[in-house]
Amino acid sequence: MKKAVFPGSFDPITLGHCEIIERGLAIFDEIILAIGINADKKYMFSLEKRKYFLEKTFENYPKITVKTYQGLTVEFCKKEKANYILRGLRNPLDFEFERSIAETNKKMADIESVFLLSSGEKSHISSTIVRDVMRNNGNYKFLVPPIVKYEK
Ligand code: ADP
Numbered sequence: 310m311k312k313a314v315f316p317g318s319f320d321p322i323t324l325g326h327c328e329i330i331e332r333g334l335a336i337f338d339e340i341i342l343a344i345g346i347n348a349d350k351k352y353m354f355s356l357e358k359r360k361y362f363l364e365k366t367f368e369n370y371p372k373i374t375v376k377t378y379q380g381l382t383v384e385f386c387k388k389e390k391a392n393y394i395l396r397g398l399r400n401p402l403d404f405e406f407e408r409s410i411a412e413t414n415k416k417m418a419d420i421e422s423v424f425l426l427s428s429g430e431k432s433h434i435s436s437t438i439v440r441d442v443m444r445n446n447g448n449y450k451f452l453v454p455p456i457v458k459y460e461k
Contacts, residue, residue, distance in 0.1 A: 313337040313393040313423065316345055316382045318436065319359045320352045321457045322366060325434035329397035329425050334372055336423065341389055342367070344377045353440045353459075365456040383418035394422045399432040 315330060319342070333340050342363050346356065354362070360375055367373040378385040382394060394414060398404055404424075411422035434452050442449045443459040 310339070311337045311393065312339045312341070312389070312391040313395040314341045314343045314382065314386050314389065314391045315395045316343045316378075316385075318347075318350070318352065319344055319363060320436050321354050321359060321439060321453060321459075322362050323434045323436055323439055323453050324451075325397065325399070325427055325431045327366065327454060328427060328431045329395065330367070330373070332425050333395045333423075334370070337393065337395070338372065339391075340373050340395065341391060342373060342375045343382070343385060344375070345382065346377055346379045353443070362454070362457050366454040381417075383414050383420050386420050387418060392420060394420055396422060396424050397427050398424050399427045399435070 313333060313336075315333065317326065319326065330340060330342065344356065344359055344363070352359070356377060360377065363375045367375070376389075386392070386394065394411070396407055398407065407422070407424065414420045414422060439449055439452050442452065449459070
């Protein structure tokens with residue numbers, strides 16, 4: 310039974326996340342979409358909203374569950390008995406950033422990180438850009454799953 314945690318802020322979930330999650334299903338028996346709660350961070354969408362968007366998007370996927378956690382991702386993995394962390398890589402910057410986290414997690418808790426490269430047509434999408442488009446009344450429909458709606 311291969312269980313992975315896909316951690317993130319998901320503020321909001323994008324089609325970039327969806328692609329990595331869908332492809333992760335070919336590798337893992339179960340994927341937990343884990344929303345990390347960081348009290349110091351300001352989010353555009355409330356935790357309830359972010360969780361709702363994830364649950365709705367993957368409601369017909371029996372191998373996927375949605376949870377929230379506080380603190381270290383590896384501690385959450387241990388609690389959930391997941392031995393893998395799934396992450397997406399868009400560019401070299403993502404790689405450099407992720408590499409040190411993955412090495413630390415491996416040393417700290419023997420949790421293995423698995424990276425999938427985002428496809429060319431999704432690699433430009435980030436939650437930050439989506440939020441910017443939303444704030445400025447742009448069309449964000451081609452960046453996020455249909456359930457995601459921004460109301461000012
Ligand atoms: P974080 O707060 O950890 O940056 P995000 O919600 O932004 O969380 O991202 C969670 C994961 O999804 C990360 O591994 C990130 O690299 C990946 N990801 C985000 N956008 C994309 C994309 N367009 N293509 C592939 N992976 C992505």
